[in-house]
Amino acid sequence: MWKRYSTVVTSILVADRQDSFVTRKISETNLEYGGVPGDLHFGLTKLAGTRELMYERGSEIFNRRQVSIVSVEECAIIAEKLGVHQVLPEWLGANIVLEGFEGLTGLTPGSRIIFPSGAGILCEGENLPCLGPGKVLQENYPNERKLSTRFIKSSLGLRGIVGIVEQPGKISAGDKAEIVAYSHSD
Amino acid sequence: MWKRYSTVVTSILVADRQDSFVTRKISETNLEYGGVPGDLHFGLTKLAGTRELMYERGSEIFNRRQVSIVSVEECAIIAEKLGVHQVLPEWLGANIVLEGFEGLTGLTPGSRIIFPSGAGILCEGENLPCLGPGKVLQENYPNERKLSTRFIKSSLGLRGIVGIVEQPGKISAGDKAEIVAYSHSD
DSSP states (O other), X not given: OEXXXXXXXXXXXXXXXXXXXXXXXXXXXXXXXXBSTTOTTOSSEEEOOTTOTTSOTTOEEEOSXXXXXXXXXXXXXXXXXXXXXXXXXXXXXXXXXXXXXXXXXGOOTTOEEEXXXXXXXXXXXXXXXXXXXXXXXXXXXXXXXXXXXXXXXXXXXXXOEEEEEXXXXXXXXXXXXXXXXXXXXX | OXXXXXXXXXXXXXXXXXXXXXXXXXXXEEEBTTBSTTOTTOXXXXXXXXXXXXXXXXXXXEOSOSEEEEEHXXXXXXXXXXXXXXXXXXXXXXXXXXXXXXXXXXXXXXXXXXXXXXXXXXXXXXXXXXXXXXXXXXXXXXXXXXXXXXHHHHHTTTSOEEEEEEEOEEEETTOEEEEEEEOSOO
């Protein structure tokens, strides 16, 4: 039911600007309950928005979208589908970039990503595409047409996952991490 | 991608004895972040055990098993498979019993159960069977053979789900709740 895979953490990133979800690379961080300290999405709770229409808009809910994780391979596929040179993890607001694990976005919720320090992230499933990153893409490729809407369609199933910090601890660019994948079919 | 279903809360239960995971019925509770106040499994964190072998045993981790939810229909199927009169939700340590929603245990992680007060639970997926409830079953049916181990096999896929309190609030026996089910295939 559980399978283990190796992957490499190519980058750690944080969205620590006042006015943007765009992230920037940092060499390491100490994951806390709630996410990446200083990040826009950090917190054990958040306000319900368009992704949580089952709750009253603006009401406080538990934050299951603490950390955003993407893969080098899937970002490259999105870029290819859009016909652009590259799709940077920064533009997607990603906090962690992994390389060497195929099909990250399809990782079953309940799976874990475990880091050498012991820190671990609980997978909450696919990060469904929204308009924001597409707009950033459009700004970076002003000569391409309709990137902001094309991004949503092109990145479905490829835009990475969100997760909850299950065990706090240090994570660093270059870490070799383990994916403990849960599978119903085995 | 999202579908809504109606269900009825037939019971609310709490495990508030010192020495047992067995629950008892209460008329209502106020869900808090962390679960059902006073319950054995209440807490935003827990200690890693046999269900979380990816972490050092006994180390503190986030608690994704805050609330246990079972269905009347699935408990009846387990009882039939075991050849016993009934399998009480109390014996499974359940906190919430639902009726009228088929296939609760297969509910996709990321789905929600929303109560009339606005309170909501985030589904974290199947509660994989373990030995404890089977032992309680055996105590209640001393003339049946090997119930504690047969329970594990018979209840796989039927033993309900675990979840996280996503929005605190009051829940009561008799509530009509809504299941907001996430589906990849639609």
